[in-house]
Amino acid sequence: MAQTKVIVIGSGFSGLSAATTLADKGFDVTVLEKNSTPGGRARSFATQGFTFDMGPSWYWMPDVFESYFNRFGKSTADYYDLKRLDPSYTVVFGENDFMDVPASLDEMRILFEQLEKGSAHQLDKFLEQAAYKYEVGMKQLVYKPGRSITEFMSLSLLRDVMRMDIFQSFHQHVRRFFSNEKLIKLMEFPILFLGALPQNTPALYSLMNYADIKLGTWYPMGGMYKIVEGMVKLAEEKGVKLLYEQDVQRIEVKNGVATQLLSSTNVFEADVIVASADYHHVEKELLSKSCQSYSDSYWESRVMAPSSLLFYLGVNKRLQNLKHHNLFFDEDFRPHAHEIYTEPNWPSKPLFYVSAPSVTDPSVAPEGCENLFVLIPVAPGLQDSEAVREKYFNTVMDRLERLTGQDIRSSIIYKRSYAHADFISDYNAFKGNAYGMANTLMQTALLKPSLKSKKVKNLYYTGQLTVPGPGVPPSLISGQVVAKEVEKEFVAPVAVKV
Numbered sequence: 304m305a306q307t308k309v310i311v312i313g314s315g316f317s318g319l320s321a322a323t324t325l326a327d328k329g330f331d332v333t334v335l336e337k338n339s340t341p342g343g344r345a346r347s348f349a350t351q352g353f354t355f356d357m358g359p360s361w362y363w364m365p366d367v368f369e370s371y372f373n374r375f376g377k378s379t380a381d382y383y384d385l386k387r388l389d390p391s392y393t394v395v396f397g398e399n400d401f402m403d404v405p406a407s408l409d410e411m412r413i414l415f416e417q418l419e420k421g422s423a424h425q426l427d428k429f430l431e432q433a434a435y436k437y438e439v440g441m442k443q444l445v446y447k448p449g450r451s452i453t454e455f456m457s458l459s460l461l462r463d464v465m466r467m468d469i470f471q472s473f474h475q476h477v478r479r480f481f482s483n484e485k486l487i488k489l490m491e492f493p494i495l496f497l498g499a500l501p502q503n504t505p506a507l508y509s510l511m512n513y514a515d516i517k518l519g520t521w522y523p524m525g526g527m528y529k530i531v532e533g534m535v536k537l538a539e540e541k542g543v544k545l546l547y548e549q550d551v552q553r554i555e556v557k558n559g560v561a562t563q564l565l566s567s568t569n570v571f572e573a574d575v576i577v578a579s580a581d582y583h584h585v586e587k588e589l590l591s592k593s594c595q596s597y598s599d600s601y602w603e604s605r606v607m608a609p610s611s612l613l614f615y616l617g618v619n620k621r622l623q624n625l626k627h628h629n630l631f632f633d634e635d636f637r638p639h640a641h642e643i644y645t646e647p648n649w650p651s652k653p654l655f656y657v658s659a660p661s662v663t664d665p666s667v668a669p670e671g672c673e674n675l676f677v678l679i680p681v682a683p684g685l686q687d688s689e690a691v692r693e694k695y696f697n698t699v700m701d702r703l704e705r706l707t708g709q710d711i712r713s714s715i716i717y718k719r720s721y722a723h724a725d726f727i728s729d730y731n732a733f734k735g736n737a738y739g740m741a742n743t744l745m746q747t748a749l750l751k752p753s754l755k756s757k758k759v760k761n762l763y764y765t766g767q768l769t770v771p772g773p774g775v776p777p778s779l780i781s782g783q784v785v786a787k788e789v790e791k792e793f794v795a796p797v798a799v800k801v
Contacts, residue, residue, distance in 0.1 A: 306331035307793050310564055310573040312551050315343025316775055317766040318579030319534040320371065320782025321789075326541040327375060328790050330575075334538070335549040335566060337580070337729075341535050344730060344737070345775070347528035351717050352669035353617040356528055358737075359775050360658045360676055361496070361628070362521040363514045367441065367776035368530070371783070375537060382533025383523040386663065391520035392628035394489060395706055400633075402485065403626070406519055419483035426516075429480045429490075433513035436467055440510045445771040445780050448788050449748045450755065468506035469744065476506035488632055495680070498608020498773050499741035500640055508742065522627065522663055530775075551580070554589045554762070561762050575761045575793055577785055582752055582768035584731035596757040606746060608738035608773050609643050609680040610723050612695055616675040617668065617717030622659065624707040625673075629657040633706060639680075647682035649691060655679045655699050672716075677703075683734035687723040696720065738774075739767025747772075754785050763789060 307330050311322045314336040326332040340346055344358035362368075368379050379385060389406035396402065405411050412423035447454045468476055477490045491501045493511035523529040535545065548567075554576065555563040564571045578585040583602055586595045634652040642650045658676040661668040668674040679695055696718075704711050723735030740746055754769045756762040765785040767773040 307574045308572060309333070309575045309577060309789065310335060310571055311577045311579055312564070312585065313337070313343060313579035313766070314341035314535075314545060315579055315766060316345065316531075316534070316778035317782040317785075318343070318577070319531070319538055320779050321577050321579065321765050321786045322543045322782075323375070323534065323538040323541050324783050324786035325577075325789060326538065326543045328786070330789075330793075332542070333544045333546060333571065335551055335564065335571065336545065336547045337550045337731075339547050341545060341547070342528060342531035343579070345527060345531050347526060347531075348615075351617055352672070353615075353674050353717060354526055354528075354667045355615040355674065355676065355719075356526045356660070357613075357615075357721070359527050360660070361775075362523060362527065362530075363511075363518065364441070364776040365518060365521050367779055371779050372533075372537070374783075375541070377537060379523075379533070382536065383525065383529035385521050385523055388520045388522055388627050388663065390626060391515070392630060393626040394485075394492070395629060395631045395633055396485060396488075397633045398706055401624070402489070404489065408516065411516060415486060418486055419481060422481055422483065422486060425480040429477075429509065430513060430516060432468075433509040434517065436507055437510040437513040439467065440507060441776075444748070445777060446784055447748065447770070448754055448784050449751060449770040450753060450788075452749060455748075468509070469747075471506040472502050473504045473506050473508055474501035476509060477501070488636075492630060496738075496774055497742040498738045499606065499743050500644055503606075503644075503741075503743045505742075505744050505747065520628065522660065524664055524666070526660065526664070526667055551589060554585075554594075554759075556590065556594050556759055559758065559760050561759050573761075575763070575789055577763045577765055577789065579764075579766050579782070581731045581733055582764050582766070583733035585764070588731070590759070594756070594758045597752060602733065606644075606741040606743050607683045607734055607736045608741045608767075610683045610685070610726060610732075610735045611721075611737040612679040612681050612692060613721040614675075614677040614696055614699075615717070615719045615721070616677065616715050618673040618675060618711060618714050619671070619716045620673065620714045621671060622673045622675075622707065622711065623709055625657065625659045625662065627659060627663045629659070631655050631657065631702065631706065633702065643680060643682045647684060649685060649695070650679070650681060653679045653681070653695070653698070655702075657703065681722075683723070683736040685723060685735075687735065689720075692720045692722060733768070740773065742772045754781075754788060761793070 309330045309332045311318045311334045322332045346357045390403035394402040415422040494501050550567040553565040639650045642648045656678045661674040726732040726735040765781045771777045
């Protein structure tokens with residue numbers, strides 16, 4: 304009896320996770336990737352001796368990665384070498400006003416106490432609650448497929464949910480513990496990974512602070528792409544076939560069942576399809592209107608996480624006053640937030656982030672040089688042009704040079720920008736978003752786009768526009784969740800060898 308054929312569209316974290324999990328269960332799995340290399344937004348490129356991670360640069364929740372590889376009898380150490388960063392990152396509040404965030408909890412308590420008397424004790428109380436939320440949230444809730452309210456109906460889980468502060472905003476929650484503005488900014492920073500304002504994000508997500516402070520910030524030596532390489536190697540060990548430069552153009556559906564995928568060069572038969580590509584793109588471009596689960600008005604009403612204006616810079620000297628991760632909070636975030644979420648526009652005084660992985664890892668830059676990744680969060684759906692990119696490059700570089708006390712621009716020997724148009728071109732990203740759908744209260748669990756099509760019986764979705772949400776660890780989990788749903792509904796008989 305032939306194996307059940309699964310086609311996975313896209314080789315990002317969720318696609319690789321789903322493919323490997325299904326192959327391990329006996330399914331015949333093929334991954335179709337639009338681009339020439341795997342990884343989706345986590346791709347990498349090398350030029351002039353520099354190696355740039357194109358997307359994710361933060362390695363948080365190491366337990367999620369370890370758990371993923373453990374499922375297959377492996378460990379992260381089988382594929383890459385992790386290093387814990389200390390300081391975890393630096394927050395720049397202004398000239399000569401830098402805060403190094405220590406890896407040690409004891410040192411963190413000292414830092415808090417220096418800024419606000421009594422806040423070390425408050426931090427302990429905050430983290431005690433956050434630890435509980437992390438345990439329940441990351442071990443139970445994120446693994447729920449979000450297809451029925453009955454998933455949440457056990458008395459123990461209901462009791463847990465009521466303790467998770469899902470109806471209180473993170474903005475309110477953090478101010479119950481701290482009043483110092485720097486501490487509040489520090490505690491609200493991880494929420495930005497979720498793509499929404501602290502005012503609109505449930506206090507449940509203080510679990511992100513637990514991940515930050517207790518579990519730490521790590522880095523896979525060689526770059527974040529080492530994770531992708533490890534996942535690809537594991538997938539191939541499990542029998543997954545990965546085909547590149549396969550831009551899927553159409554999903555053929557007969558009597559409510561997807562039967563074929565048409566790529567730019569081939570036709571593929573399928574018993575099951577798992578779309579790790581952009582959900583909106585798959586619905587609107589690959590399916591006929593009668594097979595679409597959600598209307599145009601539904602998608603337009605969704606709160607999207609920000610897009611990003613990125614710069615990859617190669618500098619021919621070593622730089623001062625930069626750590627591996629650097630957050631520039633020298634401007635008021637409220638106007639910037641308003642220009643992202645309320646009245647979308649290019650920001651007047653943007654906050655920004657700089658990663659300098661060469662501070663930790665000499666392999667990503669030539670000797671004596673620096674590798675910089677600069678990110679400005681911006682609203683999705685904006686008109687993107689080279690002139691706009693150059694304007695913001697100079698805006699950010701003016702501040703970066705002033706705040707770090709050095710000339711940088713004259714030493715840049717490589718420069719590449721990346722923004723909305725590139726996210727759309729490379730990933731078919733809805734409105735050029737970078738992170739997916741914001742984790743607001745009204746876009747949580749059952750209120751996200753479903754991981755299974757409402758119209759096509761054998762079509763599933765995984766990734767940042769469905770459960771559990773945006774981010775690398777949630778994407779890893781998303782692939783596992785959808786694989787479990789496929790396994791429950793489709794048989795994967797392994798052919799008997801004679």
